Amino acid sequence: MKHIGKVVTYLILAVNTFFIGLLLLTAYSPHIKPVAHPVESCFGLTFPIFLVIDICFLLFWLIIQKYKFALLPLTALLFCHSQIHTYFPINFHTRNVPEGSFKVLSYNIMGFNGAVKKEGENPILNYLKESGADILCLQEYQTIESPRYLRQKDVENALKDYPYHRIHTVGKGKNHSNRIACYSKFPILTAHELDYASEYNGSIAYELKIGEDTLLLINNHLESNKLTKEDKVVYEEMFKDPETERVKSGARLLIRKLAEASALRSPQADSIAREIASSPHPYIIVCGDFNDTPISYAHRVISRNLNDAFTQSGCGLGISYNQNKFYFRIDNILASKNLKSYNCTVDRSIKESDHYPIWCYFTK
Incomplete structure (x- = not known):
């Protein structure tokens, strides 16, 4: 025995x-x-x-x-x-954020949830208005010029505390439309789109004047995994009955789609890394919807020589995508090492989009 x-x-x-x-x-x-x-x-x-x-x-x-x-x-x-x-970082939040700090918020707003008004208002727009952020980086930005929907004028009226804003249509596809927006309380000196191949996605680099310094801010929406509603149903079924033949064939399809998207994100991440490396500015913030996890090629390449604000001052998993049991943090705020982050938070208080917003305070 x-x-x-x-x-x-x-x-x-x-x-x-x-x-x-x-x-x-x-x-x-x-x-x-x-x-x-x-x-x-x-x-x-x-x-x-x-x-x-x-x-x-x-x-x-x-x-x-x-x-x-x-x-x-x-x-x-x-x-x-x-x-x-x-x-899975473990950091304690502080109640005493230093004076002179500024707040950055990144949020994939899913077109303001279809730009729908509820009783004349839009919950996502109200959230942004009340956020107290100094810089708003928004992905999948959309307004509809109709009284029944959220119009650009409605957004500008609600966000009148942000005198500077830039809105760009990104992607080179003919049948798709995706816009990225930045609203700022600081002057936006320049803005340009990074040059990489994508039908629907893109990255915008801004130069912001904060006091005597110029900050490079890059707002991103990287290649999505292109999973259909049917694909996501299969993914959910894998948790319920992983032995069925349909789920096995579905799993192979999911892996193929995830792999294809990863290959597309790779040169996008490389382009962002080159933009960071060539910047003459000492202060850099990179944020947005990376459509990839913290353990990924895209995150590693982009965050080279930068700090992940959630790792530095957040706590827990920080799951930022809230649909179909895809429990991952795919939204990020990264910053140069001469910026100290405080209280980085994935805010689960609003569920109007398929993403949660992520925000953080910074001091120089």
């Missing part, structure tokens, strides 16, 4: 080693180039799954008092310390 117990223990250890390999693969998958290896570059999506498995193995070895074996999953956690902190 003693020998059988030993064999079982070493079998479990072998399984543990296998899952550690998968954990490390997912943790370092952002270094895989999506254009060359699109499927493998998506492994970061499963990082939290293998992280939980590794923690379970650690607890198992501790419970049965095999402390020598517990060093294996513990070492894996140490190798993934940076990724864990990026994915």
